[in-house]
Amino acid sequence: MALFDLPLDQLRGYRPDPDEPADFDAFWERSLGEAAAHPLDAEFTPYDAALTAVDSYDVSFAGWGGHRISAWLNVPAGAEGPLPTVVHYLGYGGGRGLPLDHLVWPAAGWATLVVDTRGQGAVNHHSAGSTPDPHGAANPQSPGFMTNGILDPETYFYRRVFTDAVRAVEAARSHPSVDPARIVVNGASQGGGIAQAVAALSPHVKAAFVDVPFLTHYRRAVEITDKDPYQEIVRFLATQHGAQEQVFRTLSYFDGVSFAARATVPALYSVALMDPICPPSTVFAAYNHWAGPKEIEVYPWNGHEGGTTVHRRAQLRKLRDLA
Template sequence: MALFDLSLDELRDYRPDRDEPADFDAFWKRTLEEAAGQAEAAAFTPYDAALSTVDVYDTSFSGWGGHRIAAWLVVPKGAEGPLPCVVQYIGYGGGRGMPHDHLMWPATGRAVFVVDVRGQGAVSHDRIGHTPDPHGGGNPQAPGFMTRGILDPEAYYYRRVFTDAVRAVDVAAAHPAIDGERIAVAGASQGGGIATAVAGLHAGVQTALIDVPFLSHFRRAVTVTDEDPYQEIVNFLATQHGKEEDVFRTLSYFDGTNFAARARGRALYSVALMDQICPPSTVYASYNHWAGSEKDITVYPWNGHEGGASYNRGAQLRWLGGRL
């Protein structure tokens, strides 16, 4: 592992042109309106997690296509609400795990709403998922999720994931224990990419914690790293000749730089300069396009995709401070 991308001075000024389709906003407006129209009531079922200082609810809500999405709502026991809430999204391959995996934010007096990722959560014993993806993409795909439905934005996997994630904010905000005016979105890697998308799509999100984000500046990512998951796209193009234009057209609807340019609130990013999974230039492409009211970035010069790990969680706790 070594420095392989732009220098830090170059990264600070790196603000590439965005590849944005003309109907980007119309596409997402229609997608989210369709999902809202298919939504049924969320279910919050008390769950005995053998934890004495929090109340836990095994949650199910309607995401894209009306499909039921699993989540955990974890609320400090006895706290006087309504409380601020962190909506937490999960990294690639992972699911919502178990309630005892998510006690940091309740320990600060905030609620946390941990959202499952459809179709994921079967590769790690500590990141178990419970939500299937009943909708297939139709085209051949490389192993993984990056090329599922990649020839058509209507069918692309992350259309469903991002829609689920936006719906999660609405569901959390409507719960009586949560103050809908004080919601943050958070995630690392894929979770950071999802949080960026939600910050750009949901007008009610005013705070985002975006840690070594994935799903940003796709055209550069696939040319500067040969690590998965971006390599899944390369593998697909290596066999599906003539599909490049369709692939990158689809990805332009899901690029973190386009969502960051629509963000309204504040954000704390993190970046690791030796990260070969989410290259630093792809992180800065999103960060430098962030259009919200305030932004900061924590830089880890000697780290790979783990970023600041526990140190970064401490940085998030301090930064969030009086902001939420």
């Protein structure tokens, strides 16, 4: 993929006004309040992962609508005292897989909660998921998740996902191995977009690692990339004539730029300048609005894979400072 977006010097100053409705904060306060009416009821069942250095738990808790959400909790074996913890959100289409897929953070001495994304985890080569989405789409949709319920913010898929993700932080904090004051949220692509939202919506997050985030600056994304998942929105609009105003009104409640502007904890971002899936200008739009301390690692010659293990090393060093 060639360089196709703004040059880096312009990206560093790219700070478009957030496209958000007047009731953005009220919408999320109400959404989280409705979820809080359901007991969290977090369950941690010891799981035989055949690992000697990590203790694993099969986790279930009540997310949006009281629906059960699955996760894994990996804890360094023999660790004493409550541990700093990474709450990890997954990329588009992926599921939680198995505990052995998530060993980097425990190897650094951190507990890790790996959160399933409802309805996902049965796509191509991605890891399997085990969390259904009992709340069906309220409108015709392009295959995928981007247009599920997109004609109304009340029914939009990511209202449920972001709410689940906030509840996941609460579930992690309820386990005795987790230090409730040292929670870092993390994810790449869809997971990065979810982490952005949770950092703004949860008062219990200490820091955020946001990698090549999806679900950010939607209007520009659909106009400059022809790659999925953003193209799901384009295909929807190409058939549902006259829906444009409703669609972008809904998306304005879920835009990472608005969440970033409300997040005050330290953040470490990554961006790849040849990323055709999450264009770099959409990442910088959120990063430049982030309200707390922040750093961004730029990978000029990478695509959506971002900085891969080189960036993970940077994150591990940052975790060491936060511990």
